[in-house]
Amino acid sequence: MAVVADQLGLPADTADAHTHEHSASPTQRRRKPLALRHKLGLILLLMWVGMIASVLVISVFERSAMLQERRMGVQQIVDYATSLLADYEQRVERGEMAPAQAREMAYAQLRTLRFDETNYVFAVKPEGFLASHPTIGPDKPMLDFQDPSGKYLFRELIETGMNGGGFVDYQWERNKGEAPSAKVSYVRLFEPWNVLVGSGVYIEDVNAAIRHSLLINLALLGAIGALVTLVFWRVGRGIYRDIGGEPDAARRQVQAMAAGDFSSGHDRRDAPEGSLLQAIEHMRADMAEVVAMIRDTAASVDSGAREIAAGNTQLSSRTEQQAASLQQTAASMEQLSATVRQNADNAREVKSLSERTDESLKQGRGVMSDVVSAMHAVRDSSQQMAQIIEMIDGIAFQTNLLALNAAVEAARAGEHGRGFAVVASEVRQLAKRSADAAHDISQLVDGSAAQVGRSTELVDKANETMRSIEADAHRVSALISEISAASQEQSSGIGQISEAVSQIDQVTQQNAALVEEAAASSSVLESNAGRMQQAVSRFTVA
Incomplete structure (x- = not known):
């Protein structure tokens, strides 16, 4: 914060006050207000922290939105696959093909479905056997299959699908020999055939997109922050020049005048012309002259009033x-x-x-x-x-x-x-x-x-x-x-x-x-x- 304040180019007398503040006791440091450059530096620091926090929060909300978008995309793929199975079921009902033929053709079509190049659709039976998978053969039992984290993946998928459908998070190897990546799958039950249809998407893609967006936002933040810092520096110098010194000096002067002290002990005649402290000094001098005149007049009025009161009292008695x-x-x-x-x-x-x-x-x-x-x-x-x-x-x-x-x-x-x-x-x-x-x-x-x-x-x-x-x-x-x-x-x-x-x-x-x-x-x-x-x-x- 001190470095940022020094960049503002404020007068050096505030640095002395800052040094005196650090040399004082903890109680005095708590009681003495911060110098103007420290306050401006603190404001600038808070602005940087706020902008960075805003970028991070935006990134978090953007990641959440992208994840929600991916989830919605996966759900739409599963809905599409389910509608595909329903179309074959309608053909069976119309007698155009046999149930076994319809299922064979439907599962074969599911194995060919792709989105985002690497993502696919699968079907699993409630008993834990695969009905359709692009890389795993059919009728393979999957109840005991575990992901790299030890989760029984298909058990949770079957349970979620049988309970009305939903999303399941797990770890999955994108390619052989690579570290497992986070993935989320959506699964739902196709009741006519008593089969669970699902599909998944890698979250790592979302994280990569978020990192790319975060880098762009941080670069933009740096440019805007530099511009704001320059403007703040110029505004800070203008404020300090308009005040003519520390605002605490103006506050002490105003408090002294509010307490009735219009003596020259707190004057700021060395402040720049047109500054607040110079205006306060002019006001102090004018008010001192007016108060002196009023005090003398009040003393004269008080004496005259006493004499009039005494004379009226005697006149009333007489x-x-x-x-x-x-x-x-x-x-x-x-x-x-x-x-x-x-x-x-x-x-x-x-x-x-x-x-x-x-x-x-x-x-x-x-x-x-x-x-x-x-x-x-x-x-x-x-x-x-x-x-x-x-x-x-x-x-x-x-x-x-x-x-x-x-x-x-x-x-x-x-x-x-x-x-x-x-x-x-x-x-x-x-x-x-x-x-x-x-x-x-x-x-x-x-x-x-x-x-x-x-x-x-x-x-x-x-x-x-x-x-x-x-x-x-x-x-x-x-x-x-x-x-x-x-x-x-x-x-x-x-x-x-x-x-x-x-x-x-x-x-x-x-x-x-x-x-x-x-x-x-x-x-x-x-x-x-x-x-x-x-x-x-x-x-x-x-």
Whole structure:
């Protein structure tokens, strides 16, 4: 196989690999693949073996076909001989000749039958006596006849013919003094005459023809094999040139790239231009550049994805906090709106009470005016009573003077004036009591006048106070009206703010959902970037 491979003219580096392979251990030799020239040589050797085997198989099948043809020819001769005997039997049946005459003439004709120059027809009786043979006389017993190999030939022929006919193989001398040759005979029974008809053919002729055919086929095989070997040599050189080296080198390079190794440790830049190894080297260089760019990009994408994921996580947390704060703000706004509405209701109620208080103040001011008028009337009455009391006090003083004069006169009258003196004394006492009562009434009236004066001053002050309270009540009513209007406006504004806060809360929740989706997408992006980074990190480009 090595000689055939050397004839292919493959590069010498494969021979070094072959030498290294034989110098390695048996385990290493089993593991290391064959070199390309050895594989091509093995293929060429197998082709030669296949062609030679094909020629041999063809020769075997051709010999079998020729033997079958010879057997069929022998069988046809025996059939012809049997038909010849049957023709004589029909003549006997038609009465044209006697049975003995017919047999004599038939056997004589059988002795003259020849084919392939040396082959003949014979007839033997079941008892072992020959009925017809070209070289052996008739009625000769043949049961004990043996061929050179010791086979009882006629016994086997008789047994085969009596069992329906068939072929018998044996050895027979073609000529006297020659070595016996293989021969095959076909025998069958002709029942009307109870005789076995047979004929044989030498197989040696078949073998000679097969040898002649085999020599011709081998010569043709040599010519075709030489042509195929030349074509194979040229194709092998072309294949090796197209590959650029050993296919194992290309396999190792491809396996290294499949494992992610795009470094220059396995380059084949010394391979011929346009070869497979050179194309693999170009692909390795291009893939190394692409993988390096993808690895750098994957690292950048991974870093960016991590930052985006972290930012989205923080944004999601802050958005959730903002949503919670907005919910609390909305709840507080609802409470504030309820409080403002309550304040507006209270302001309206206070305004109503203020209006009623204003009415009451107007009524109180009227009553106070009446009281002031009454107090002034009381003061005037007190003054008039003081004047009357002064007048009564004057009358009492004059009455006392009159009583004193009457007493003086009664004293002058003596006994006659004693009764009058008693009356005068009583009148003077009455005048004194009247003066005392007038004096007491005068003091009471003066006290009452003083109190009425003070009460009048207090009533005047109260009246002024009521006027001030009325003015303040009008001012309070106006302020409460303004507060009520402002509360209504605040309630309306707070309602709008509450609605806006609700919308903001809804938008914030939607934003939170979008942020969560963005966070999930960022997580997926981060995961994908991590996987891409992990997948690309296994490539070695330098």
